[in-house]
Amino acid sequence: xxxxxxxxxxxxxxxxxxxxxxxxxxxxxxxxTKKASQWLKEKTKTEKVLLTTSCTHALEMAALLCHIQPxxxxxxxxxxxxxxxxxxxxRGAKIVFVxxxxxxxxxxxxxxxAAVTERTKVIVPVHYAGVSCEMDTIMKIASKxxxxxxxxxxQGMMSSYKGKALGTIGDYGCxxxxxxxxxxxxxxxxxLLSKPEDIEEAEIIREKGTNRSKFFRGQVDKYTxxxxxxxxxxxxxxxxxxxxxxxEAEKINENRMQSWNRYYQSLxxxxxxxxxxxxxxxxxxxxxxxxxxxxxxxxxERDALIRYLKENGIIAVFHYIPLHTSSAGKQYxxxxxxxxxxxxxxxxxxRLPMYYGLKEEDxxxxxxxxxxxxxx
Ligand SMILES: *Cc1c(COP(=O)(O)O)cnc(C)c1O
Numbered sequence: 059x060x061x062x063x064x065x066x067x068x069x070x071x072x073x074x075x076x077x078x079x080x081x082x083x084x085x086x087x088x089x090x091t092k093k094a095s096q097w098l099k100e101k102t103k104t105e106k107v108l109l110t111t112s113c114t115h116a117l118e119m120a121a122l123l124c125h126i127q128p129x130x131x132x133x134x135x136x137x138x139x140x141x142x143x144x145x146x147x148x149r150g151a152k153i154v155f156v157x158x159x160x161x162x163x164x165x166x167x168x169x170x171x172a173a174v175t176e177r178t179k180v181i182v183p184v185h186y187a188g189v190s191c192e193m194d195t196i197m198k199i200a201s202k203x204x205x206x207x208x209x210x211x212x213q214g215m216m217s218s219y220k221g222k223a224l225g226t227i228g229d230y231g232c233x234x235x236x237x238x239x240x241x242x243x244x245x246x247x248x249x250l251l252s253k254p255e256d257i258e259e260a261e262i263i264r265e266k267g268t269n270r271s272k273f274f275r276g277q278v279d280k281y282t283x284x285x286x287x288x289x290x291x292x293x294x295x296x297x298x299x300x301x302x303x304x305x306e307a308e309k310i311n312e313n314r315m316q317s318w319n320r321y322y323q324s325l326x327x328x329x330x331x332x333x334x335x336x337x338x339x340x341x342x343x344x345x346x347x348x349x350x351x352x353x354x355x356x357x358x359e360r361d362a363l364i365r366y367l368k369e370n371g372i373i374a375v376f377h378y379i380p381l382h383t384s385s386a387g388k389q390y391x392x393x394x395x396x397x398x399x400x401x402x403x404x405x406x407x408x409r410l411p412m413y414y415g416l417k418e419e420d421x422x423x424x425x426x427x428x429x430x431x432x433x434x
Contacts, residue, residue, distance in 0.1 A: 059371045059372075059373070060371060060372045060373065060411050060420045060423065060424065061373055061411060061413075062373040062374065062375050062409070062411050062412075063237070063238050063411070063412070063413050064413040064414070064415065064416075065237035065238075065242055065244075065413075066237075066240065066241060066242050066303055066310060066413065066414040066415075067414075068302055068303055068305075068306040068309070068310070068414075069302075070302040070305070070306075071298070071299045071302040071303075073302070074090065074298035074299065074301050074302050075295055075298045075299060077298065078090055078294040078295050078297075078298040079295070081294070083294050084293055084294050084295050085293060085294065086109075086291030086292055086293060086294065087271075087274070087291055088294040088297075089294070090294050090297040090298045090300075090301050091109050091291070091292070091294060091297050093301060094109060094297050094300055094301050094304055095107045095108065095109055095248075097304050098233075098248060098250075098304070101223070101307070102223035102225060102226050102231075102250060103222075103223065103226065104223070104225070104226040104231070104250045104251065104252055105251050105252055105253060105254050105257065106250070106251040106254070106256075106257045106260070107248050107249070107250050107251075108248065108249045108251070108260055108261070108264055108290075108291075109246065109247070109248050109291065109292050109297060110246065110247045110248060110249055110264070110290045110291070110292065111245060111246060111247065111289075111290055111291070111292050112141075112234065112236065112245050112246060112247045113141060113210075113212040113232050113233060113234030113235075113236070113247035113248075114141035114144065114145065114247070115247060115290045116230075116232035116233065116234075116247040116248060116249040116290075117141055117142065117144075117145035117146075117208065117210065117232050118144075118145045118148065118288075118290075119230075119249050119260060119263055119264060119290055120145065120208040120229075120230040120232060120249065121145045121146050121148070121149045121151070121180075121208070122149070122263050123229075123230060123256055123259060123260055123263070124179060124180050124206045124208065124229075124230075126146055126149035126150065126151050126179060126180070127149070127150065128149075128150030128151075129150065129151075129152065129177060130149075130150070130151045130152070130177055130178075130179040130180075131151065131152045131153075131154050131175060131177040131178045131179065132146040132151045132152070132153055132154065132178075132179060132180045132181075132182060133154045133156055133165075133170055133173050133174070133178060133180070133181045133182065133394075134146075134153060134154075134155065134156070134165065134181070134182035134183075134184065134210075135155065135156060135157075135158050135164065135165040135184055135400070136155035136156075136157075136158075136380040136381045136382040136383075136387070136391075136393060136397070136400045137158050137163060137184075137186070137378055137380055137381075137400050137403070137404050138184045138186075138210065138378060138381065139184075139210075139212070139377075139378060140381065140384075140386075141210075141212075142182055142184055142210045142381075143381055143386075143387070143390065143391065146180070146182075147386070147390040147391075151179070151180075151390075152177070152390065152391065152392070153381070153387070153390050153391030153392075154173050154178070154391065154392060154394050155380075155381065155382045155387070155391055155392070155393045155394065155400075156169045156170055156173050156393075156394055156395065157169055157393075157395060157396065157397060157398055157399055157400050158399050158400050158403065159399070160399045160403050161338040161340075162186065162187075162189050162191075162337075162338055162339075162340065163186045163187070163403060163404075163407070164183065164184065164185065164186050164189065164190075164191040164192070165183055165184065165191055165196075166399075167191065167192040167195035167196050167199075168195070169394075169395060170195075170196065170199050171199050171202075172394070172395065173394035173395070174199070174203050174205070178203065178205060179205060179206060180205060180206045180207070180208055181196055181199065181200055181205055181206075181207050181208075181228075182207075182208045182209075182210055183196055183207065183209055183210070183228070184210040184212075185209065185210065185211050185213060185214040185217065185224050186213065187213060187337060187345065187348050187349045187351065188213045188214045188215075188216075188217040188224070188240075188345045188346040188347070188348035188349070189217070189337070189338075189339050189340070189343050189345045190214070190217060190218070190219035190224055190340075190342070190343045190345075191219075192340075193219050193220075193222075193227045193228075194220075196228075197227065197228070200228075206228070206229045206230070207227070207228030207229050207230075208228060208229065208230045208231075208232065209224060209225050209227060209228045209230065209231040209232065210232055211224040211225035211231045211232060211233055211250075212232060212233060212234035212236075212239065212247070213234070213239065213240075213346075213348040213349070214233070214346065214348070215233050215239070215240055215241055215346065216240065216307065216311050216346040217343070217344060217345050217346040217348075218343070218344045219342055219343055220342050225250040226250055226252055227252070228252070229251075229252060229253060229256070230249060230250065230251060230252070230256075231249070231250035231252070232247060232248070232249060232250070233247055233248040233250065234246075234247045235247055235248070235300055239348070240310060240311070240314060240346055240347075240348055240414070241300060241303045241304065241307065241310065242299070242300065242303065243292065243296040243297060243299045243300035244296055244299060245292075245296070246292050246296050246297070246300060249264075249290075258272070259285075262284055262285050262287055263285070263287040263288065263290070264287065264288075264289075264290040264291055265287065265289075265291065266283075266287050266288065266289050267283055267284060267285045267286050267287030267288075268281050268282060268283055268284060268287070269281050269282065269284050310414050311346060311347070313414055313415065314346065314347035314348075314412070314413075314414060315346075315347045317347065317350070317412060317416045317421060318347035318350055318412070320418065320421055321350045321410060321412075321421065321424075321425065322336060322337075322350075324421075324422075324425045325352060325425060325428065327434070328428070328429065328432060328434055329352075331434065333432045333434065334352045334353060334354060334428075334432070335352065335353040335406075336352055336353075337350070337351055337352075347412070348412075349409050349412055350409065350410045350412045351407050351408060351409045351410070352407075352408055352410065352428075353403065353406040353407055353408070354406050354408060355406065356405065356406060357405035357406065359406075360376065360405065360406050360407070360408050362431075363408060363428070363431055364376065364408060366427070366431045367424070367427055367428070367431075370423075370427045372411065372423065372424055372427060373411065374408050374409060374410055374411065374424075375408075375409050376404075376407055376408055376409065377404075377407075377409070378404060379404070380397070380400045380401050380404055382397070382400070383401065410424055411424060
């Protein structure tokens with residue numbers, strides 16, 4: 059049986075977890091959190107990185123920092139994970155879904171401007187598969203209409219656009235360290251801040267509405283309740299797991315890229331024969347091999363291929379059910395313009411097994427099974 063995902067593990071995780079336990083510091087913001095945030099800040103060259111309990115929570119923090127009020131509109135693709143919309147729906151926003159580009163499955167930057175109204179507050183580009191959205195265009199629209207940009211870079215750690223790390227281009231960037239992502243701590247995430255003036259407010263929101271972060275730095279002599287907030291800081295035990303992987307980040311990335319390229323090269327002939335379509339990575343983007351997907355002819359063929367792979371011991375999956383077609387999506391959002399690609403392309407998409415340490419022989423089996431399915 060070839061799994062779809064295996065959580066990343068480099069081998070030193072338990073050592074660091076043991077260390078966290080022996081430090082008698084298992085709540086948040088200890089040594090591991092300091093080291094991991096600093097590592098991420100240097101790696102991404104941004105102003106500030108705050109570790110969170112999930113990417114969903116990083117998105118929630120971003121929605122709070124954008125001061126979303128009921129009735130505000132937030133533009134995003136419908137082809138995304140529920141959390142992208144949830145974070146803003148929780149604040150009473152109306153979600154305005156815009157169609158995607160069929161090549162990258164990212165929001166179509168050329169359709170965003172027409173969807174802007176006087177109620178629009180935020181654009182949320184989702185960097186699908188760790189391949190960047192067309193950020194120059196998106197940032198131009200945001201600047202023209204004074205909108206905030208929250209990058210859902212859940213899948214985008216180690217990816218870049220024109221040399222800039224994903225998550226550092228807009229006002230706020232959100233990473234995920236869920237077990238299905240390239241780097242993990244079980245459940246976890248990070249909020250990246252590109253503007254120093256947001257740091258204090260973000261720290262307060264993350265620490266139950268208190269100025270505790272300032273207190274720890276010795277900037278105030280007692281800490282107190284200063285605003286409405288929540289608790290978004292992860293336990294040191296979880297961050298210790300992540301720390302092991304950050305130290306091996308390049309190795310993990312190279313390993314995934316190798317698997318990705320192997321899939322691409324060996325499936326290229328099927329694509330050239332017009333049987334399937336392969337992912338597209340625009341020239342300004344460096345990706346992180348977060349996922350490998352292919353597109354079948356249509357929904358029926360896609361589902362038949364998933365079944366055939368399963369019969370042969372290979373787990374392949376699809377996602378997402380477009381949010382605008384879901385019951386909550388209808389309640390909280392509307393689709394702007396015409397759904398030309400969102401539904402059609404999502405129905406053709408199929409994700410192949412992809413994880414750190416995926417064996418070459420397993421990959422060969424996946425490829426050969428796909429070839430057999432297509433009588434190729
Ligand atoms: C995984 C993912 C999330 C949610 O991440 P969590 O850390 O599980 O909350 C949000 N958006 C996208 C695009 C994702 O892939």
